[in-house]
Amino acid sequence: MTVAATPATVGKHPCPECGGDLQWNAAKQALVCPYCGTVVPWAAGQAPDPGAGMVENDLQAALSHPDSGRGWGEAPGDERREVQCQSCHAISTFSDGKVAKRCDFCGSPSIIEHQALSEAITPQSLLPFKISDGQMRESLRKWYSSRWFAPNKLKTAALTDTLHGVYLPYWTFDAQVSARWRADAGHHYYETESYRDGQGRLQSRQVQRVRWVPAAGSLEHFFDDELVPGTAGVRPKLLRQIEPFPTLTDLKPYSPEFVRGWTVERYQLDLRQAEKINEQDLLQQMQALCGRQVPGDTYRNLQVDARVQGRTFKHILVPVWLVNYTYGSRNLQVVANGYTGSIAGEQPYSWVKITFAVLGVLLLLMLAALVMGGNAA
Ligand SMILES: [Zn+2]
Ligand SMILES: [Zn+2]
Known part of the structure; x- marks a missing residue:
């Protein structure tokens, strides 16, 4: 029985020069000591068993032993704190005892200390940040200048002032599903x-x-790494636009160095809830797959009897860059994939610009009508 990696199995790799706790640096793509600046290539700081973080955990075992495999696997110098935003309800955790004054997700100043009943399940793996904050500021500026209808004052540097790197929680599930179906x-x-x-x-x-x-048949399908987001802080509509995260190929085993100094969002959709969503999703996909097997041009009365077996899961973290700002009374969020760089955001529209654009088009149409009328005469 494999249960989530316990913090004890997670690698701890202090700075080889001064013994300080290393942090992941996106620009250098390496671990860096915040005290003496020593750069340690990630390979050297890898977990002792490189495959350890990729283990799929047995879902039944984890659900029946809810207390195992929890915590962040921190170094003695780490001081983890959790705060919850009273506005968007996202829970942020920080490893260095320093807590943000405003919510990273919505910018609200009303954040309070969060007392969790138990520690969060230890992530098995994560995607470390690949896009540095410098690169992100640059591409955010470009992105904003391509938003034609956005008010000009948004295109100024102020927009990137609130840039935060946050690891978001995801659940991924594997399962073998066998189904028998019948249909007309x-x-x-x-x-x-x-x-x-x-x-x-x-x-x-x-x-x-x-x-x-009447027709009948059977179907076997293996579902690999089906994702269910556990975030409360990022709007689902935006999240879908910056997916996918290359979780099938590029995940690294979790190690506390990767998240030290970064904000981590604590999942609010827990394993039990995520597992239910995933199961519904699998059954729906299975229904569609069986539908495709029905011979002929169309079908009706499709009945699928599916059995879901050998379910495993991983809890993973993925990197996003977040910008939030208020415009008038609205709170707007811009999110970027910290690994692929793709950006999605809510934006206000400048009604002045839109009005002028509409007037411009009307004017052109009137001119065109005049010219055509002139030709016809
Ligand atoms: Zn050092
Ligand atoms: Zn918030």
Whole structure:
């Protein structure tokens, strides 16, 4: 039985020069000592067993032993604190005892200390930040200048002032699903039908009909790394736009060095809730896969009896860059994938610009009409 990696198995790698706790540096793509500046390539700080973080955990075992495999696996110098935003309810955790004055997700100043009933499940793996804050500021500026309808004052540097790097929680599930299905398979055929047209003449036409034939079959499918986000802080609509995170190929085993100095969002959709969402999703996908197996041109009364087996899960962290700002009374969020760099954001529209654009188009249309009218005369 494999349960989530316990903090004891997570590698601890102090700075080889001064013994300080290393931190992940996105620009250098290496671990860096914040005290003496020593750069340690990640390979050297790897977990003792490189495959250790990639282990899939047995879902049943984890659900029946809810207390195992928790915590962040921290160094003695780490001081983890959790705060919850009273506005968007996101829970942020910090390893260095320094707590932000405003919520990283929505910018609200009303944040309070969060007392968790138990520690969060230890992530098995994560995607470390690949895009540095410098690169992010640069591409955010470009992104904003391409937003034609955005008010000008948003295109100034102030926008990137609130840039924060945050690790978001995700659950990923694997499962083997076997299904038996039965349905009525519909085969199209055509009949010639006579009718009278508007003038009362006899005409004939082809009409499509369906012949229904009972059909049945079975299907096996392996679902690999199906993702369920556990975040409360990032709006789902934006999250979908910056996915995918290359979690099948580029995950690294979790190690506290990667998250030290970065904010980590604590999941609020827990394993039990995520597992239910995933199961519904698998069954829905299975229904569609079976539907595709039904022979003929169409089908009805599809009944799928599916068995989900060998379910495993991982808890992983993925990197995002966040910018939030208020515009008028609205609180707006811009999110970027910290690994691929893709950006999605809410933006206000400048009604002045839009009005001028609409007026401009109307003017052109009027001119065009005048010219055409002139030619016609
Ligand atoms: Zn050092
Ligand atoms: Zn918030």
